[in-house]
Amino acid sequence: MKDASLLSFVTNERVRYADVDKMGVVYNGNYLRFFEIGRTELMRHFGIPYSEVEKQGYLLPLIEAKIVWKGSAKYDDVLEITTLFNSKEINSTIRFDYEIRVDGKIIVNGYTVHSFVRADNFRAVKPPSFFLNKVEEIIKTKHI
Amino acid sequence: MKDASLLSFVTNERVRYADVDKMGVVYNGNYLRFFEIGRTELMRHFGIPYSEVEKQGYLLPLIEAKIVWKGSAKYDDVLEITTLFNSKEINSTIRFDYEIRVDGKIIVNGYTVHSFVRADNFRAVKPPSFFLNKVEEIIKTKHI
Amino acid sequence: MKDASLLSFVTNERVRYADVDKMGVVYNGNYLRFFEIGRTELMRHFGIPYSEVEKQGYLLPLIEAKIVWKGSAKYDDVLEITTLFNSKEINSTIRFDYEIRVDGKIIVNGYTVHSFVRADNFRAVKPPSFFLNKVEEIIKTKHI
Amino acid sequence: MKDASLLSFVTNERVRYADVDKMGVVYNGNYLRFFEIGRTELMRHFGIPYSEVEKQGYLLPLIEAKIVWKGSAKYDDVLEITTLFNSKEINSTIRFDYEIRVDGKIIVNGYTVHSFVRADNFRAVKPPSFFLNKVEEIIKTKHI
Numbered sequence: 001m002k003d004a005s006l007l008s009f010v011t012n013e014r015v016r017y018a019d020v021d022k023m024g025v026v027y028n029g030n031y032l033r034f035f036e037i038g039r040t041e042l043m044r045h046f047g048i049p050y051s052e053v054e055k056q057g058y059l060l061p062l063i064e065a066k067i068v069w070k071g072s073a074k075y076d077d078v079l080e081i082t083t084l085f086n087s088k089e090i091n092s093t094i095r096f097d098y099e100i101r102v103d104g105k106i107i108v109n110g111y112t113v114h115s116f117v118r119a120d121n122f123r124a125v126k127p128p129s130f131f132l133n134k135v136e137e138i139i140k141t142k143h144i
Numbered sequence: 145m146k147d148a149s150l151l152s153f154v155t156n157e158r159v160r161y162a163d164v165d166k167m168g169v170v171y172n173g174n175y176l177r178f179f180e181i182g183r184t185e186l187m188r189h190f191g192i193p194y195s196e197v198e199k200q201g202y203l204l205p206l207i208e209a210k211i212v213w214k215g216s217a218k219y220d221d222v223l224e225i226t227t228l229f230n231s232k233e234i235n236s237t238i239r240f241d242y243e244i245r246v247d248g249k250i251i252v253n254g255y256t257v258h259s260f261v262r263a264d265n266f267r268a269v270k271p272p273s274f275f276l277n278k279v280e281e282i283i284k285t286k287h288i
Numbered sequence: 289m290k291d292a293s294l295l296s297f298v299t300n301e302r303v304r305y306a307d308v309d310k311m312g313v314v315y316n317g318n319y320l321r322f323f324e325i326g327r328t329e330l331m332r333h334f335g336i337p338y339s340e341v342e343k344q345g346y347l348l349p350l351i352e353a354k355i356v357w358k359g360s361a362k363y364d365d366v367l368e369i370t371t372l373f374n375s376k377e378i379n380s381t382i383r384f385d386y387e388i389r390v391d392g393k394i395i396v397n398g399y400t401v402h403s404f405v406r407a408d409n410f411r412a413v414k415p416p417s418f419f420l421n422k423v424e425e426i427i428k429t430k431h432i
Numbered sequence: 433m434k435d436a437s438l439l440s441f442v443t444n445e446r447v448r449y450a451d452v453d454k455m456g457v458v459y460n461g462n463y464l465r466f467f468e469i470g471r472t473e474l475m476r477h478f479g480i481p482y483s484e485v486e487k488q489g490y491l492l493p494l495i496e497a498k499i500v501w502k503g504s505a506k507y508d509d510v511l512e513i514t515t516l517f518n519s520k521e522i523n524s525t526i527r528f529d530y531e532i533r534v535d536g537k538i539i540v541n542g543y544t545v546h547s548f549v550r551a552d553n554f555r556a557v558k559p560p561s562f563f564l565n566k567v568e569e570i571i572k573t574k575h576i
Binding site for chain 4: 023025028029030031032033036059061062063064065066067068069072112122
Binding site: 017021022023024027 | 173
């Protein structure tokens with residue numbers, strides 16, 4: 001975690017009745033919602049809220065996602081969602097990694113890969129300069 | 145049901161794992177999804193698919209909804225969703241009524257009230273003439 | 289709000305991408321999830337967490353719900369959910385009222401009515417004494 | 433697809449308003465729901481409905497899932513969900529592969545890996561004999 005290019009952020013989210021299925025644990029599809037919450041709050045924390053990305057005319061749809069279950073979360077559990085963003089991995093796409101813990105124990109990890117697309121035509125484009133500049137600025141600030 | 149102004153349609157939908165909560169029954173919020181399926185298929189059946197409403201520049205957001213539970217639906221049950229539309233009740237708003245059955249027994253009924261709004265400015269407007277004309281045509285055709 | 293029998297609690301919840309539909313506003317069915325969050329946090333605040341209700345062998349399914357829309361909530365809005373519980377309205381059922389605000393303006397209000405049922409046989413029962421005693425204790429404490 | 437050990441099944445599902453987000457396309461988390469529909473209908477088609485798995489005292493939670501997006505699905509699109517089950521890949525876990533098409537074009541593919549667990553204690557177990565026998569029987573019947 002000493003890598004200066006690595007940004008991380010932790011956010012908490014409580015499991016609701018709406019989230020669990022008849023096994024009494026969080027339904028599998030809902031973890032992508034928790035991943036969304038994790039990366040949204042990381043981006044907000046570092047000064048690039050996702051709403052700003054949209055204001056600039058871009059969207060960030062998923063092009064790949066992976067989820068690995070090590071355990072399960074029950075109703076009313078508080079999930080600790082750790083999101084990681086490695087600026088070294090910025091290519092034509094960007095990637096976020098996630099670890100979800102309950103009581104300090106990892107129950108799920110995974111990642112999502114996103115492409116920037118123009119909101120007006122849904123065409124994939126390279127990460128725009130406003131985004132790259134902001135990330136560079138954040139990394140520099142961390143160094144000092 | 146002999147009222148010529150009354151349109152009705154029945155559609156089926158299977159309960160998925162994603163829909164049930166830890167009580168083993170459909171989570172309450174999901175019934176509004178089943179109401180959506182009911183009115184969408186009624187509109188399609190009578191020749192006014194909702195996608196056509198949007199193409200004409202309108203949206204149909206809910207302004208009121210009521211749900212009454214008489215029973216519950218379990219995983220893998222097939223819901224029989226009956227949707228009713230009474231053209232006499234077209235005012236500044238329109239209304240759909242719903243009955244959801246499992247094995248012939250009503251488990252939920254309710255209604256939704258909708259306003260037409262312009263898609264470009266989200267302003268409420270009266271039901272547009274393309275909609276009123278189409279409904280009139282459907283009612284007439286039923287008479288013959 | 290001077291009625292001693294009236295309990296109220298405010299909780300906040302941010303609108304996620306998962307919550308909005310193609311109109312760009314919260315999908316109608318998701319408001320029942322926000323109502324759940326409201327009453328769950330009210331119950332927790334006053335010392336009767338819903339998980340305790342289940343531990344005592346009871347469930348609290350909805351038997352009626354109503355939602356009225358006055359406006360809409362957009363992506364990334366923070367909802368202010370006010371939940372009200374009037375202990376005078378405890379009968380064979382209990383009722384919660386809700387007001388959801390964005391930037392101080394009510395966009396949705398509504399209510400849910402619940403029945404206590406035994407978890408083992410799903411039979412409706414009167415509000416159990418552990419619940420009634422706790423509510424009475426809360427009301428008394430407010431008086432002092 | 434000539435591999436006798438490979439079972440496949442196609443099922444259709446229409447995209448609802450509840451499924452799309454403000455990009456106007458299906459929200460990413462909902463694809464795991466479509467995967468669920470795919471494998472459930474494959475299992476039902478081949479005579480091992482998931483409800484039967486639960487009746488035998490087992491659950492089939494996900495332990496891994498991957499989704500790759502090639503395109504997107506819009507409101508009211510009909511998804512063609514192809515699910516594949518390769519009986520040669522039965523180990524301590526089982527795996528389903530999925531391809532989702534709109535108008536004949538693949539928009540999403542992916543897989544899920546599941547472990548059998550005992551419903552009473554949530555402990556992972558080997559695929560039970562009732563399941564293995566049934567699969568063997570299906571494969572044999574295909575040969576003839």
